[in-house]
Amino acid sequence: MASRAELKVIVIGAGPAGVRAAQALVAAGLRPVVVDEGRRDGGQIYRRQPEGFTRSYETLYGTEAARAAALHRDFDALRAQIDYLPDTLVWNVTPNTVHLASGACYRELAFDALIVCSGATDRLMPVPGWHLAGAYSLGGAQVALKSQGCAIGARTVMMGTGPLLYLVAAQYVKAGATVSAVLDTSTFGQRVRALPDLLQMPATLRKGFALLRVLREAGVPVHRGVTPLAIEGTAEHGVTSVRAKLADGRELRVECDAVALGYHLRSETQIADLAGCAFQFDPAARQWLPEIDQDGRSSAAGVYLAGDGARVRGADAAERAGRLAALAALQDLGAVANTTPDAQAETARLRGELARYTRFARGLRNAFPWPAQFAAALPDHTVVCRCEAITAGELRRVVHETGATEANRAKAFSRVGMGRCQGRFCAHAGAEVIAAEARVPLEQVGRLRGQAPVKPLTMALSASADDRAETHAAHNARCAKEYSE
Amino acid sequence: MKARFVRVAEAGRPTFDIEIDGRVTQAAEGDTLMVSLLAVQDALRDCEFDDGRRAGFCLMGACQDCWVWTAQGERLRACTTPAAPGMSIVTRNALAGDGLWPRARN
Numbered sequence: 040m041a042s043r044a045e046l047k048v049i050v051i052g053a054g055p056a057g058v059r060a061a062q063a064l065v066a067a068g069l070r071p072v073v074v075d076e077g078r079r080d081g082g083q084i085y086r087r088q089p090e091g092f093t094r095s096y097e098t099l100y101g102t103e104a105a106r107a108a109a110l111h112r113d114f115d116a117l118r119a120q121i122d123y124l125p126d127t128l129v130w131n132v133t134p135n136t137v138h139l140a141s142g143a144c145y146r147e148l149a150f151d152a153l154i155v156c157s158g159a160t161d162r163l164m165p166v167p168g169w170h171l172a173g174a175y176s177l178g179g180a181q182v183a184l185k186s187q188g189c190a191i192g193a194r195t196v197m198m199g200t201g202p203l204l205y206l207v208a209a210q211y212v213k214a215g216a217t218v219s220a221v222l223d224t225s226t227f228g229q230r231v232r233a234l235p236d237l238l239q240m241p242a243t244l245r246k247g248f249a250l251l252r253v254l255r256e257a258g259v260p261v262h263r264g265v266t267p268l269a270i271e272g273t274a275e276h277g278v279t280s281v282r283a284k285l286a287d288g289r290e291l292r293v294e295c296d297a298v299a300l301g302y303h304l305r306s307e308t309q310i311a312d313l314a315g316c317a318f319q320f321d322p323a324a325r326q327w328l329p330e331i332d333q334d335g336r337s338s339a340a341g342v343y344l345a346g347d348g349a350r351v352r353g354a355d356a357a358e359r360a361g362r363l364a365a366l367a368a369l370q371d372l373g374a375v376a377n378t379t380p381d382a383q384a385e386t387a388r389l390r391g392e393l394a395r396y397t398r399f400a401r402g403l404r405n406a407f408p409w410p411a412q413f414a415a416a417l418p419d420h421t422v423v424c425r426c427e428a429i430t431a432g433e434l435r436r437v438v439h440e441t442g443a444t445e446a447n448r449a450k451a452f453s454r455v456g457m458g459r460c461q462g463r464f465c466a467h468a469g470a471e472v473i474a475a476e477a478r479v480p481l482e483q484v485g486r487l488r489g490q491a492p493v494k495p496l497t498m499a500l501s502a503s504a505d506d507r508a509e510t511h512a513a514h515n516a517r518c519a520k521e522y523s524e
Numbered sequence: 525m526k527a528r529f530v531r532v533a534e535a536g537r538p539t540f541d542i543e544i545d546g547r548v549t550q551a552a553e554g555d556t557l558m559v560s561l562l563a564v565q566d567a568l569r570d571c572e573f574d575d576g577r578r579a580g581f582c583l584m585g586a587c588q589d590c591w592v593w594t595a596q597g598e599r600l601r602a603c604t605t606p607a608a609p610g611m612s613i614v615t616r617n618a619l620a621g622d623g624l625w626p627r628a629r630n
Binding site: 076078090092093094098170172174175176178179180182183186187188189193216274276277297427428460463464497 | 603
């Protein structure tokens with residue numbers, strides 16, 4: 040067996056799961072590589088603002104300030120004991136090798152174990168007009184504020200469902216931005232029915248109520264049981280209003296210049312897919328997820344999955360899942376003997392805590408359900424694929440004329456899912472449109488296969504001399520030159 | 525032109541010049557390129573597949589809706605690229621010189 044220091048373990052992602060995984064590996068005497076797309080650690084949830092920005096942890100992270108500070112502090116303490124590659128994309132995984140890109144610099148790294156903490160992005164259901172300038176994801180609206188001190192508009196409507204809907208709305212209010220309305224597609228009744236699961240985490244539940252109080256005190260109109268009808272505006276200047284049907288059947292129009300949209304989150308699973316992990320259909324969540332055991336082992340040997348990239352259970356669960364996955368990897372590598380009473384007790388404790396987060400996550404899913412029923416009702420002119428402006432009508436025509444009801448076949452004919460986002464923002468809704476049109480169960484539509492590169496790569500290398508401050512092009516050219524030498 | 529983003533915090537940072545479609549404007553230190561652009565105008569680019577303007581969507585490098593081009597023809601993802609002094613950005617295909625994406629490359 041290789042000595043611990045020689046074991047090559049790569050952690051993808053420097054959010055809550057990735058940081059805790061790296062910490063456990065370092066504690067066992069390893070020197071892991073941590074690859075992260077971000078310029079700074081923290082992931083999306085605990086995203087660090089740029090150097091020179093001055094807002095406090097309390098301002099940036101609210102009730103989660105202490106958690107964010109602890110994660111950043113612990114990661115800073117790890118820096119000398121890990122190989123940290125920020126601003127670096129894992130664009131492919133082949134057997135025991137990850138393929139990296141940073142700007143125009145490419146390299147490969149071999150691994151004995153890979154811990155994928157790839158995080159999540161907003162889960163989106165189209166609405167007519169969501170391709171207009173000024174429509175953003177809820178996560179995007181939050182990034183604008185947290186990382187850049189900006190609101191996405193002068194008058195913003197938050198629409199969709201999920202904890203983020205209320206969190207971002209409250210954060211905007213506290214920052215002094217104008218929230219014109221919060222339009223929630225889920226109902227009060229759904230919330231009540233989910234209570235037994237939500238009570239697994241009473242403190243988190245109380246934080247949710249506090250967000251509602253912020254909105255109420257600011258006089259922000261909050262409507263539940265809403266059906267989004269359209270985001271209205273012009274092709275040239277973007278969003279001007281939102282139309283929705285209220286629970287009582289009345290139609291509401293809200294003037295605004297920005298809309299933040301989202302229906303909870305979806306795991307970023309492309310890397311797990313490329314690493315050969317098996318997936319299973321989760322009928323309750325209506326999506327395909329990579330199979331993992333209770334410690335985060337995937338079906339692929341040496342590949343571990345943790346955090347929201349494996350199961351959306353939130354940041355606190357991600358910290359535990361990251362640690363648990365690292366402990367599993369260490370055990371499988373023979374680097375630690377997981378037989379001491381202390382080690383076994385810790386594993387048992389982490390598993391138990393994760394089980395409670397799993398139940399809480401089920402509560403959130405039921406309280407803020409994915410509105411699958413909207414897909415069938417989308418008008419034909421609704422853009423489903425924002426990348427290439429492909430409509431629901433075109434996707435339905437493909438289903439009828441070609442008989443393509445499998446996701447990858449329908450993608451080949453319609454191009455829905457083939458654009459530059461690679462299906463991140465259209466695949467779930469696209470599958471629902473196909474299933475409804477073909478009258479087949481969603482599971483039968485399958486899922487889009489992950490494709491390398493998982494994001495577009497920079498192909499052009501500019502080698503022109505440049506005496507300005509180093510631009511991206513200059514950096515890339517220099518980096519490519521250094522790499523070839 | 526009307527700005528899309530509203531700066532609500534971190535005021536008073538040092539600024540520097542960048543050029544947008546030939547116009548000189550100010551960016552603040554720590555801005556992403558996306559913020560520098562949308563703090564002075566309402567969109568980032570022309571869509572290649574319809575007649576609309578686009579202004580980005582996810583702000584976390586996942587959707588690729590915020591691609592812009594430099595006057596030199598380099599493609600940048602505006603949400604993850606820091607604004608830098610001297611940048612010259614083209615947000616309208618009609619203003620892009622011959623040979624600039626998307627007409628000659630993709």
